[in-house]
Amino acid sequence: MNVLMIEDNESVSEMMQMFFLNENWEATFKADGQEGLNAFLDNPEKWDMVxxxxxxPGLDGVSVCREIxxxxxxxxxxxxxxxxxESDQVIGLExxxxxxxxxxxxxxxxxxxxKALHRRAELSKGVVVSDVDAANYDIVTTHFKMNTKTREVYLDDALIQGLTPKEFDLLYTLAKKPRQVFSREQLLEMVWDYQYFGDERTVDAHIKKLRQKIEKVGPQVIQTVWGVGYKFDDSGADS
Known part of the structure; x- marks a missing residue:
């Protein structure tokens, strides 16, 4: 794995370098935001993790993330x-x-x-197919198609573009059990693979970004169940 670590604390970088070497990972360290961004932009395909x-200094982390x-x-x-x-963390996620x-x-x-993020990102690497035959998809409803091998998602045959690995996994978790309501705690355990110790705003931030991408191509299929959580329901697409 090739890791780009943009971190201005030298002791943190030195500590993590030992752990990365123990995993046999290649790591590049940058202490300035702009320098880190430039390293990424020089060869975006090189990096497996940032x-x-x-x-x-130079450029704050939120701005670097936005440009990446x-x-x-x-x-x-x-x-x-x-x-x-919490607001800083949510802004970063958004x-x-x-x-x-x-x-x-x-x-x-x-x-x-x-490792958890890398496993999920590896699943996103697949051969993109050109047809939208329902037989090629793991989830098919009247309006919605989802393929976990190609990581393609269509709403009324329009491709939902730019999904991050986490957004895809979150959507898949909801869509494979339509109209079932999931609490934020359940989604944290099922999608993130570990406990966030009650930090439910992590889910809310990802849902917000996911909804924005869905709404670019069609009606909203992720519904809020107030006081409980979220569910997938594309029945409203008929109206």
């Missing part, structure tokens, strides 16, 4: 932050980060989250 500090997402909708991004503010880790953190925790 870890990104929120507080950076303009180039790649799929490269996994983990945001590292010393801030304990700008396209797939996950965040609050400092101080355990190196083993970060390694585990990198």
């Amino acid at each position: 870890t990104l500090d929120l507080n950076l 997402r303009k180039v790649s909708a799929t490269v996994p991004v983990i945001m590292l932050t010393a801030r304990d503010s 700008m396209g980060a797939d996950d965040y880790v609050t400092k101080p953190f355990s190196p083993l925790t970060l390694i585990a989250r990198i």
